[in-house]
Amino acid sequence: MNQELSYHTIRTVNTYKVRSRFPRLVGKNAFRNEHAFGDEFVVKEIITDQGAKGWGLASGLFYHQDIREDDRLLNKKVSEVFDESIGILQEDLPTFDFALHDLAGNILGLPCFRMFGDRGVQSVPVYDTLIYFDDISPDTNPGGIARILEECQYGYDYGYRAFKLKIGRAPLWMSLEEGDKRDIEVTRAVREHFPDCEIMVDANDAYTVDRMKAYVDAVSDVGLYWIEEPFRENEKSFSLLREHLDKKSPKTLIADGETDPDMDLLIHLYQKGLLGVFQMDIQGDHSLGHAFGLTPWRRAMPRLESIGARISPHAWGLKLKTHYAAQFCAGYPGVSCVEGVTDTTEGVDFSGYQIRNGKMYLPEKPGFGMDFIWGMPITGEDCESKTICRQV
Ligand SMILES: [Mg+2]
Incomplete structure (x- = not known):
């Protein structure tokens, strides 16, 4: 575990809705009707007390996102929830998997493929x-x-x-x-x-x-x-x-x-x-x-x-x-x-x-080397029971 991750404490978790659009209508496959023109999905952004940021796709193309999960990250050191040689330490919180990898990569100045060992293809x-x-x-x-x-x-x-x-x-x-x-x-x-x-x-x-x-x-x-x-x-x-x-x-x-x-x-x-x-x-x-x-x-x-x-x-x-x-x-x-x-x-x-x-x-x-520019902010007040409901 890298010591630098222990110098950062998570202070903010933001949740956003983002839209994607295919270049055309994507049709049927063997078991599902038209896949439509695109989707909406949820992104998590994590910010530390030192101002480091990371963001990534949350769990949930088609599911209910419970933003109360954010509380389990707040005021934790990054090293308490993430180890760069393993990934997330709380495996029941997959919704932060990409965002924590991105955050750790940003703190360590390391592209994720290098964090993974850089033993694949260029x-x-x-x-x-x-x-x-x-x-x-x-x-x-x-x-x-x-x-x-x-x-x-x-x-x-x-x-x-x-x-x-x-x-x-x-x-x-x-x-x-x-x-x-x-x-x-x-x-x-x-x-x-x-x-x-x-x-x-x-x-x-x-x-x-x-x-x-x-x-x-x-x-x-x-x-x-x-x-x-x-x-x-x-x-x-x-x-x-x-x-x-x-x-x-x-x-x-x-x-x-x-x-x-x-x-x-x-x-x-x-x-x-x-x-x-x-x-x-x-x-x-x-x-x-x-x-x-x-x-x-x-x-x-x-x-x-x-x-x-x-x-x-x-x-x-x-x-x-x-x-x-x-x-x-x-x-x-x-x-x-x-x-x-x-x-x-x-x-x-x-x-x-x-x-x-x-x-x-x-x-x-x-x-991950991708910049998050803008998404529709989502707060607990936006949804009943602080649960974001998505349509299939
Ligand atoms: Mg397949």
Whole structure:
């Protein structure tokens, strides 16, 4: 533990509402209707008696924020609630995880990727994760496969050189026959139009082993980089798919772990050669099925490093999460490719970061290297029972 953190006492915790906007309507996936045009989320800002500041995404894309939690930080030394070699010391307060990392980085004059050990990559591979079922949504004006190709072109021009395509149009949105056929057509069309890019697919657990094998047969020449959440992870199904991939598309990995992760099972699957990429979420939020968190990731890394794990922290939803995941993968070894969310986040200056030729370049700035300019202040008086209620 660094002594400097003990010279700072937390005097103020501010809470803000911030808006993010996608570049377009983001449509359906295998289990959820339109993902809309963006989101609103909560940010925490922490200020010490020495005037040091840190800020970060709070827990809660879709949940009720209880700002009474702020009291548990007030008048504490930073060293009482945070250790730069571990992360947050009160793991039941994940809402301050990013803000305390940022604060400690600012106090120590240390970019977070250096705090994490600086043993990852200097430029972080990123992929475009915004390609949803926009061929079939919105219902009033579905865009067809041409819309998906336009969206990939937008991502290409933005700087991505890898695309993750959602698959699993059946059974929720299309018949098995039509949906699986469309999944194949979309995959093949993107491969044809973007020959220099990697392609991943994500089924959000909507497939069965037999349907996935048929899909793999139909795209075996595409050279998929990974198949994500083909179905709920289990040893038997993963073995059957891995066996089939070894015959038809041997380099394709299986990626999983974003939903309700069971670390012992995931590590077992990795050691058996079945799981290829760990994808627990970079954000901690116990009200979300896909939550894991930054400090839990840091705590898991010694075990993951010892098995040579490939990693890609789940970052869906917010560009902020992509930047946190990129810092993580610049600090810790094992990155495969980081999930790149493209949005305009109001009130946040990301200008230290750049995406070029499929790689994200990080700033040599303390903390997470992003400046918080403005958010809508939220106080306890704004909400009944001092609880901030958010709409899904
Ligand atoms: Mg996913």
